[in-house]
Amino acid sequence: MQKFFRIAIVFATTAAVLAVSVPALGAKALHGAGATFPEPIYAVWMYKYNQLTGVQVDYQGIGSSGGIRQIKARTVDFGGSDAPLKGPEVREAGLVQFPMVIGGVVPICNINGIEAGQLRFTPEVLAGVFAGEIGYWDDEAITGINPGVALPNEPITVVHRAEGSGTTWIFTNYLDKVSSSWHEKIGTGKIVPWPVGVGAKGNPGVANYVQRVNGSIGYVEYAYAVQNDMPYVMLRNQDGKYVSPSMESFQAAAASADWANTDNYYLVLTDQPGEGSWPIVGATFILLYAKQDDAETAVEMLKFFDWCYDHGADMAVEKDYVPIPKNVADMVRQTWADEIRIDGAPVWK
């Protein structure tokens, strides 16, 4: 018995020591955290990149606020946020910010008998529902714009985000623009004082809760709606047309984006003009430090993002994200060359 214990302890200690010392053998690991908005495409890119190069890019979806907090605390190598920081804030924090991919935020619902694209909302109705002012599915405001659709006399359960979210920021930014009552009472934010509803964690959590709760409505990045076959709602855009969410309607909205004249790429894409434009579109951003500590980490990070710009476009389109246009990607590369330094020397050439 004694001998067994001794052997067991030796074995266990060796295993533990190995676990700690293996980094010498392992591939380079990069750590990021933040928005769940782009997680479906980031996960695909990182998986593919790992297969091609062996470099491990790890990304934990903890929400945009989490991304900002973790990068500011320097507990990760890069942060992801759909709520861009304003130019001065970026500079003050010593960060570099750039857009990675563009996607659309889509309201999803769970009502018996209602399928994707059957239900239509105007901006005012959408704001009214999420503000708790419209409480029942068969409210006149909703039935009035949906003739012929059978809506039940059931209460609406709003599902929003429990934590600070860039998706929420994009969504509330839109509602803020189109509804004066939302603007007065609630406003834009990564986390807002929701008057009603249930909080879920991450885009996945919102999709999960909407799937479970009858009569619920939530908002998620479009990839989540598609991946889980969830009924989305059509919205009326600035031009007065009802549009469905799709890569094309997101691209129409993003077409008028003027990236060149932004301060640190701060740009909001909600409520954009265009007949086919989806009204709730946003870019998602990467944040990292201008002054890098570790040359290898810095170079590998930029190589990864560069690869995503060059080779990730098809995968993005497949997931219904809009890739960043080539000219903007070139602008971003120039920003890297201009701003990212290690010991004073530029990292990107």
Add this chain to the structure above:
Amino acid sequence: MVERTAARPGAVDAAPRDQSRPDAVFKWLTAACSLVVIVIMGGIFFELVRNSGMAIREFGFSFLTSDAWNPGTGEFGAASSVYGTLVSTAIAMVIAVPLSIIIAVYLVEVARPRASRFIGGAIELLAAIPSIIYGMWGLFVFAALMQDHVQPFLGNRLGALPLFQGPPMGIGMLTAGLILALMVLPFITAVTRDVLMMVPPVLKESAHGVGSTMWEAVRFVSLKYGRRGIVGAVFLGFGRALGETMAVTFVIGNSHGISDSLFSAGNTIASSLANEFNEASEPIYLSSLFALALVLFGITLAFQTIAHHWVARMQRLEAGDR
């Protein structure tokens, strides 16, 4: 497994002849190791207070009474989280305690010895199941049951009460309370059973001897005899339910704000911390979360201290009885 407060009877204190160097070092080493707990507890208290300083300075006492929670404007208050913590725990105790006592009485008085051992063993094993499993089951299985059957039933029959109004979502305060009840049940049952088994048979036989029924014997003899142990167990169960995180976070609905209805979503201190701690981006937000943690720490410490003194009093009284 009643909480131990005293050393074993007949223990020999360290003999004065431990003068040799290795023995002195040994004694010092073990003493140092035992002080580690005290250092850790002190460290927890210190860190919580230090990091919640900003929130305490900013909000003062009103932090405890305000139900605001607005990271956008920087206003924070603990009231809705404390409310949720207390209400969900109260629901759990109201359901678990009577049920535990009934099950324990059944195991000790009614069930055949083999069945009693088997069921008792099963309950102890169930106490070992990690809370995240309860959370999983709660979200995937129980919430659907609540939404489709239990909540509509309650809403129809008792809907006049504000407690049971609102749409049945399956998730919410009531569901969280019920899951907590399931978690605390095995623990209190096991302790109550142990306490009841310690009742001297002669007391019960005397009761039967003067013509009381089984239930009367239980009520007036067994439960009375063991009441302090049971109360101690209840306090400890309460303390555990207060800090329960994973089982609650899955099903409580994560909404800040105080509502009349048990059907609505809510939050507890633990669930708010689990959801928001990693991503509070402004210093005042993070500090408020630390302050919430401090409040929870304080509440659980208070409950444990009360339980501790209660049980210590019981042991002293019983020693005096002999």
Add this chain to the structure above:
Amino acid sequence: MMVPAALIGIAVLSWILWEVIARGIGAITPAFFTELPTPPGMEGGGLGNAILGTALMTLAATLLGAPVGLLAGVFLAEFGPSSRIATAVRFTTNLLMGTPSIIIGIFVYAIIVLPIGHFSGWAGAVALAILILPVVMRTTEDMLNMVPDELRESGLALGAPRWRVTLGIIFRAAKTGLVTGLLLAVARVSGETAPLLFTALNSFYWPQSFGEPTANLTVTIFNYAMSPYDDWQQKAWGASLLITVSVLVAAVLARFVIKDRKGRTA
């Protein structure tokens, strides 16, 4: 009247076990143990990294917490068990055992993750070690107290130094009980989620270094369960089944051992 009430309580608890087994068994394949997670929407993959990460962190936590707990238990049982220090330590141990594990996680975040600058497996292991410590202290003290004083006195009478008596004779006598206590503590800790949320975080790759975020089963269950993807949800159930089985096996083993011991010393 009582029987149905009692049986309802037991039936619901058994229902939980049944659901875990029924929903999780489908996920248990060889790939589950050997492969890395794939992006959502891509079939296949497994949780090999999370299983390894949990095992390694639990092991490290045990190596950190158990020796300290053992020695502390020795102090409480052997040296001045009624002294004021011992009483204070016992009280504090009970307090620590009752402290919510999420607060331990926040504490370790404040003292390790923040100063060092990133999440790490070490921080996770330390958080778990803090959870193991009071449990090991308690069971060690209990088990050592069950060893009759005669054994101590005979050892000392033979002229052996105190430390020899304790480590050699007493430990050997209480060995099975001590190991059982350790087993129970480890089982309890391997199912903990909250303390790892802010310390080890999680990862999609094999754990390569404890200095970095480390994959683990419990945070993975948390993330996967809250997701809308069917295959992730099934993997979460598989992981739940794995944890439940490990914990129950440890608990059953412990009960057998203790019963056996009690039978022998009675």
